[in-house]
Amino acid sequence: MNWVDEAFGDPEFGEGRWYLNPKNHSRQMYKVKKPGEKPAAFGSDPEAQSGRKMGEIMQKRFTDPEEFEKLVKEANAMKEKSPFQIGQVIPLEEAKRVAELSYPVASMSCICRIGARGHEERNEHEYSCTGLGVGMLKWERWPERYKGGVNFMSPEETKEWLTKWNKKGMVHIIMTFGGSYVGGICNCDYPDCGMIRNRVDYGITPGCLKSPWVATVDFDDCNGCGVCVQRCQFGAIKFEVTTEKTNVDQFKCFGCGLCETACPTEAIDLLDRESLPALKEVW
């Protein structure tokens, strides 16, 4: 069990996984402000704080490498008290289970792709990110963030939409927006996704934990087509020329399952990470 499941999971729900705990998907619609209470200060939301902290750490990497290492270690050791949003890679089937738990679900443009590539997703056919929960009913409060609007989806539409992005080769990442509250599922790839980049390039783990699964290849069924190698966003699969088969480096594998859903011969399975002694603490 990883530290997020320990902190926010409930054994009664979803095999103890925090993102399948209905309580982490539930929130009030309204808040009554006390007389004189001012709105939260600009930039005080968890997403903004997380971004700012990451910016500070990134700068240190170049200006003060020792301090950088120290800050990364500190941030990772803080676990649920870390200043970063919590996020975890999940395979398609689990993302679909989340679609049954979160109300409402709305697709929207990806903020990371705007930042990384200047690529703006302008309408519901292009949106690759989702906002989850009742906060989405107030999306108009942030018109700059939700340029082009949002598209509310039924659970079935959400599942189809997730499948569409999975087919395209995107990793599903579930993330919180303050505490344990699940606020979004993003469809991500490297290097566009800030969460993946923070983890892979900078070693910041809370925003992009590995999934509870690990890919494994059945060599008897693998036909060596190499489709899975192209799909892996984490460089965990390689084509072995001598055997003409692919192989997974399970220490690098994030358990996103993109290889599994694309394999034409169904040679790839996802194993329970915790069933493998060497990997059960590798999150």
Add this chain to the structure above:
Amino acid sequence: MSDIYTPNNYSFELNPEMMSRLADEFDAEKVATEFAAATEGKSADEVDAQGKTFFENFGKNWMSQTLKLGEEYPDRTYEVLKEAIDKTGHLKFALLPQRFLEIAYLSTQEISILPIIENNPQRLVYRMANCTTFQKLKEKCGAETANRLPCKHACLTACQTVHEELDIDAKIEMTATIPEDGHCQFAAQRG
């Protein structure tokens, strides 16, 4: 009620006038005083029986008026919710009853949020911890009567009423009580 967070003069919050009307009409002190007068000198069994009728009526009126005023005083959050329901064909349960339950409690209790424990297509669960009605009953009728929770009938009936009025089939139950758990908790399970 516009501020920098409400473009187009939208208000996403509950209308203060609506809340004030509900607060006046369903004041906890008033209801506890009325109940104390109605049950003075009666046996525990009689208080229980009277409590059921009294608070069921109160709960029904409380929610009926909440539903009426909640429609009279819409807010942008509600408008977007209705648009989302129309668009998806979903969300009616749990989000419509949730809105009206939040209005009912936020208007009549000294709380800034109604803790929502679950809200998904199957279940709506919410919790009341520092309940003013319970406190007022304790003051007016004594701890023994308050701890028998005659007021639970108000909450259960309000929850039942909101689902019935919105034509949602749901089974309502109380899953925790202030005397035993430190908070009351109510659950609506989709039928």
